[in-house]
Amino acid sequence: MATHVLIIGGGIAGLNAAKSLGDAAGITVTIVDRQNHHLFQPLLYQVAMAGLSPADIAAPIRSILSGFSNIHVLQGEARSIKLDCACVEFDFGVLHYDYLVIACGATHSYFGHAEWEEFAPGLKTVAQATEIRRRVLAAFEQAERIEEPDEQKKYLTFVIVGGGPTGVELAGAIGEMSRYTLARDFRRINPRLTRVILVEAGPRILPMFSEEQAGRAARDLEKLGVQIWTSSIVTNVDANGVEMGDERIQTATALWAAGTEASEIGRSNGMPVDGRGRVIVEPDLSIADHSNVFVAGDQACFTHQTDRPLQGTAPVALQQGRFIGKTIVQELSGKPRTQFQFFDKGQMATIGRSRAIVEIGRFKFAGWFAWVTWLIVHIYYLTGFKNRFFVVLQWAWSYMTFRRGARLIVEKEWRMNQLESEEMLVDTTDDMPR
Known part of the structure; x- marks a missing residue:
């Protein structure tokens, strides 16, 4: 057997x-x-920031393993x-x-405050990525139709909690998108005035990197208009803002990347x-x-x-x-077990267009060459030729035009006639025998 x-x-x-x-x-x-699909999570933030579509970084598990006759896939x-x-x-x-x-x-860990997830979604699944994309893009749309300055400012303020690679990548992507992509598309607001605030509980962002590289990343973020608040522990998150002790940031969009x-x-x-x-x-x-x-x-x-x-x-x-x-x-086959040994190939993080940091042992570099290295590595690890091909095309197009091709606000509600359906349900319920 x-x-x-x-x-x-x-x-x-x-x-x-x-x-x-x-x-x-x-x-x-x-x-x-x-799920029925395998997801390449390192590029999930690109889906959240409208740089890629979900299908670019995901593939059906059945399709990936279809060439192996001894493997069965179940959802x-x-x-x-x-x-x-x-x-x-x-x-x-x-x-x-x-x-x-x-x-x-x-x-994601909300450190004993699971209720914060409703107001500050994390980024682990396609559903979370598309929800973040919806909230970010909808915030600009909401600001476009608001005339009251303070309320408009709230919708043009984005708070990312957590200064690790995911938080840094999200903050950089929002800063870049607001200044280069959306600035040409709105008339009543100026997306270049968007506030992006990266909140980190520790003394600096990217603690897993060297202090030199983390400092370079911080400077690159600041060039994109990102404000970095270090040594700031979040004490509350609600629908209208984020609190750090006595400090409160009014925002309609908070994102969680803290643990x-x-x-x-x-x-x-x-x-x-x-x-x-x-x-x-x-x-x-x-x-x-x-x-x-x-x-x-x-x-x-x-x-x-x-x-x-x-x-x-x-x-x-x-x-x-x-x-x-x-x-x-x-x-x-009768051979003894060995101990697992991890071969560390280094670590990297991207901050935005032509900006990244890379550490491979004692070898450290940043800037455009690091960004190209980041692109090559992530394309290599993507599953399937089709995904690699279309991601390369999408990135090339975005690089040349400053455009993002997946800027779709997809609502959660799928029914076209929700009100009528609810009324019919009530009427039917009333007619049921008791």
Whole structure:
């Protein structure tokens, strides 16, 4: 009987684990994800800022894995993991496994204030990206039709909470879009006067980069009109503003990029976790007392290489996914397990057009060359030739024209006749026998 490997999560870690097991003799693979598509999250901010469309950075999981006859793809959500009986309960039923790979990713952390999410959405999914795009673009439209100066100023003020790479990229993109793209399209307002405020609780932005590189990024942001508020801890977020102690910024659009926490599935099923909910793993990425269960990506707390948890980045997830797949294949062929070793290829962040910072070991550079490096690396890691081709075309067009091709405000409500439908529902309800 074939060995069954069950993978929960079709992100970078789960997808690469599946690919490493593709067409392996004597192995069948089932990969389950809540969505039907794989999303390249490092470029998600470009969807939120109308630079790319969702289809440019996402592809159906079935399509990606269709070339492997031993891989089955299912859409569903994991409810609970029963380690003792080697099975997982999903919303569609129960699946048993010989090996289990948990790669459910992470969500945003509001540090005990989940109610803030309504007013300051995070950026982890396509739905969140399109909602951020809707809020940002709608704010300019709202300001265009308002005459009262203070109210208009509120809609032309954007607050991004969190000075990590995502927050920096969002702030830079809004600053760039308001000054170069939207400035030509509005008549009653001047988008160049838009206030973009980046709020960071720590002493400086981009703490994972060197102080020199973070300073360069801060200067590039300021050239785009972004104000940086460091050592500012957010104490409240509501529909009309963001508070930092006694300070309050009136804004209609706040965005959250301040922290993450791992999926609840690890903590809720009794696995050992750290303070951010990440499952504590062994040197081979398995969990204690269950060597056939692996955890990878944002959900794993791996400290065996640097005494500190590896960052939740795409390279970490990719290498861990591939390692787990190869480990399973080698073990089934009688070879001993080895310890996971992460090869750090460096880190990078983009601030806007022709502006980026790159660190590869001791080698650091910034500016236009760093920006081109950022483009090449992200295009390389995109899934599929079609996505790479269209992203290159879109970026080239945007670079030459300063235009953004995905500036669509998509409302949540899909019914054309909502009022009539609700009235019919009421009338029908009234006629029902009691």
